[in-house]
Amino acid sequence: MDILTEALSSMRTGLPTSVRTDGRAPWGLRLPPVAGAGFHVVLYGTCWLVPLEGAPPHLGPIALSPGDVVFLRDGRGHILADHPSTPAEVERPEQFRPGSPIAAVRLGGDGALTSLLCGNYHLDQGRPHPLVKQLPEVIHLQTRHGRYPELSAAVQLLGMELENPRIGSVGIVPTLIDSLLLYILRAWLEDQPPAAGRGWAAALGDPAVAPALAAIHGDPSAQWTVESLAVRSGLSRAAFARRFAALIGEPPMAYLTRWRMTTAARLLRESDNPLTAVAAQAGYGSEFAFAKAFKREYGLAPGGYRRQTRSA
Numbered sequence: 001m002d003i004l005t006e007a008l009s010s011m012r013t014g015l016p017t018s019v020r021t022d023g024r025a026p027w028g029l030r031l032p033p034v035a036g037a038g039f040h041v042v043l044y045g046t047c048w049l050v051p052l053e054g055a056p057p058h059l060g061p062i063a064l065s066p067g068d069v070v071f072l073r074d075g076r077g078h079i080l081a082d083h084p085s086t087p088a089e090v091e092r093p094e095q096f097r098p099g100s101p102i103a104a105v106r107l108g109g110d111g112a113l114t115s116l117l118c119g120n121y122h123l124d125q126g127r128p129h130p131l132v133k134q135l136p137e138v139i140h141l142q143t144r145h146g147r148y149p150e151l152s153a154a155v156q157l158l159g160m161e162l163e164n165p166r167i168g169s170v171g172i173v174p175t176l177i178d179s180l181l182l183y184i185l186r187a188w189l190e191d192q193p194p195a196a197g198r199g200w201a202a203a204l205g206d207p208a209v210a211p212a213l214a215a216i217h218g219d220p221s222a223q224w225t226v227e228s229l230a231v232r233s234g235l236s237r238a239a240f241a242r243r244f245a246a247l248i249g250e251p252p253m254a255y256l257t258r259w260r261m262t263t264a265a266r267l268l269r270e271s272d273n274p275l276t277a278v279a280a281q282a283g284y285g286s287e288f289a290f291a292k293a294f295k296r297e298y299g300l301a302p303g304g305y306r307r308q309t310r311s312a
Contacts, residue, residue, distance in 0.1 A: 018119030027108025045114030
């Protein structure tokens with residue numbers, strides 16, 4: 001079971017949106033907050049990402065070079081510019097150019113060119129998976145000099161498809177952008193030092209906790225207990241419970257309940273399965289028990305949640 005893919009799928013509420021941004025110095029673009037997670041890929045040239053006023057002190061200006069990728073966990077508003085001191089403007093309608101495979105924004109003067117892919121992933125920030133909550137607010141990955149080869153390859157493919165669109169580009173580019181999120185998070189997770197010892201980066205490689213997580217994600221409807229999960233971990237019940245809580249941040253049964261409810265919510269959003277089937281897939285023997293647990297978690301009965309999310 002691929003836990004990273006499952007965790008992200010549980011949060012997705014729509015397809016990513018993106019636009020190509022071409023700026024010629026001097027240029028500055030003020031980007032408002034977005035619902036979800038923002039991202040930027042530098043296709044050509046250099047620029048700066050500058051936090052808006054009121055950002056935490058540790059989030060200073062970031063210099064970006066060709067091949068760099070930035071992921072903004074909470075879709076925080078920010079500025080992109082050729083230099084931190086360049087005044088930033090809000091995008092104007094006349095700067096927007098429809099296009100295939102994606103639209104473009106062009107701004108600035110007649111100086112050096114910088115080209116970026118900018119966009120956001122529509123993720124449910126109201127109920128983020130713990131894996132995503134533990135990410136830093138800003139992830140900056142530099143793919144040049146042979147680092148993160150798979151992410152670098154995805155960036156290069158995107159650059160080629162956007163620079164020279166051909167037959168199939170309309171289908172290829174959205175798929176690459178969608179996959180980029182997994183490449184970004186995998187690169188960051190694998191970059192974390194083992195000495196960190198806590199959090200999801202450690203849990204996914206932990207010989208005791210990782211098998212238990214795979215079991216929960218692989219079959220959330222199974223009647224798991226701390227004892228049965230501990231058997232998979234090779235630890236005693238007490239030792240497993242302590243280790244799981246230390247790495248994940250909550251006890252095994254609390255995480256199991258959270259994942260069952262997350263699974264149920266996704267089924268309600270994406271399928272027409274009857275509530276009895278959704279309840280069974282979430283590990284509940286009766287629709288009544290499932291509805292009670294779901295309402296406690298989401299504040300809505302399952303049927304009401306399905307209607308609300310689909311109307312939205």
